[in-house]
Amino acid sequence: MSSRCAVVRGIGEMREARERARRAGRTVSFVPTMGALHEGHLSLVDVARRHADEVVLSIYVNPAQFGAGEDLDEYPRDLERDLELAAARGVDVVFTPSDAEIYPEPQTTWVEPPEEMARRLCGLSRPTHFRGVLTVVLKLFEIVQPDVAVFGRKDYQQAVLIRRMARELQLPVRIETAPIVRESDGVAMSSRNEYLTAEDRPAARALSGALMVVRAAFRAGERSGRVLGEKARSVMQEAGVRVEYAEIVDADDLSPALEAGPSGICVIAGHVGSTRLIDNAPLAGSCSLDDSEE
Ligand code: PAF
Numbered sequence: 001m002s003s004r005c006a007v008v009r010g011i012g013e014m015r016e017a018r019e020r021a022r023r024a025g026r027t028v029s030f031v032p033t034m035g036a037l038h039e040g041h042l043s044l045v046d047v048a049r050r051h052a053d054e055v056v057l058s059i060y061v062n063p064a065q066f067g068a069g070e071d072l073d074e075y076p077r078d079l080e081r082d083l084e085l086a087a088a089r090g091v092d093v094v095f096t097p098s099d100a101e102i103y104p105e106p107q108t109t110w111v112e113p114p115e116e117m118a119r120r121l122c123g124l125s126r127p128t129h130f131r132g133v134l135t136v137v138l139k140l141f142e143i144v145q146p147d148v149a150v151f152g153r154k155d156y157q158q159a160v161l162i163r164r165m166a167r168e169l170q171l172p173v174r175i176e177t178a179p180i181v182r183e184s185d186g187v188a189m190s191s192r193n194e195y196l197t198a199e200d201r202p203a204a205r206a207l208s209g210a211l212m213v214v215r216a217a218f219r220a221g222e223r224s225g226r227v228l229g230e231k232a233r234s235v236m237q238e239a240g241v242r243v244e245y246a247e248i249v250d251a252d253d254l255s256p257a258l259e260a261g262p263s264g265i266c267v268i269a270g271h272v273g274s275t276r277l278i279d280n281a282p283l284a285g286s287c288s289l290d291d292s293e294e
């Protein structure tokens with residue numbers, strides 16, 4: 001290990017660490033994760049470091065955001081490796097609580113996201129996912145009390161809902177987002193990429209391929225949200241992806257964009273073998289896909 005970070009498991013200990021930072025006049029950035037860290041997470045740490053004196057990263061596989069039959073038990077876990085990666089990237093504190101700390105009793109009080117934003121896109125197949133995410137993120141914010149929290153734009157719907165929660169609940173935290181990081185073949189980095197086999201790879205690549213096609217069509221003048229969504233869908237289907245959704249949405253409220261404008265986002269999801277993948281890109285402006293575009 002090139003350096004060390006403090007590893008904190010208890011809520012009380014985490015609050016003490018935060019209090020010490022406050023007394024020393026140090027600001028804190030927070031990167032919540034479910035572990036299985038990859039370059040995407042570590043790029044969030046880089047953003048977090050630019051915004052505060054100390055970086056806290058949490059590693060907690062939150063059962064409340066997994067539905068019945070989802071991959072909670074199989075979700076990749078490798079704490080030793082994660083701690084090494086976090087320390088090498090300059091994380092100051094890793095907070096890795098247990099289920100008993102976060103859910104000491106059955107959870108009956110939830111942060112319910114607005115239905116029109118959360119019961120579509122990923123929320124159609126995962127109807128309780130976002131209330132699980134918002135509830136744990138609010139708990140983590142309350143424990144870590146960060147000045148800034150950083151989320152990846154790969155989970156676009158999640159980032160929009162967290163920003164909205166922070167605004168409507170008037171939480172004293174600034175939400176920053178960071179660009180998608182891609183593997184060399186364009187596949188958006190995700191802990192679930194570990195499930196992909198070599199045979200799955202061409203289909204997995206079709207998600208970023210579909211986004212490039214949509215961006216090119218928008219540049220060429222196509223403005224129908226329906227036509228652009230259909231283009232993404234057919235690229236994915238031709239590569240063997242079982243498409244869950246392919247839509248153009250408003251960047252702020254995720255409503256479907258009938259007439260696509262430069263602030264629209266193309267959001268897509270599909271299954272490759274047994275792996276569910278999501279991706280997105282803005283219709284206009286530069287993004288992480290540009291490295292792979294001509
Ligand atoms: O994006 C994730 O890894 C999770 O949804 C989060 C934000 C850590 C909450 O469990």
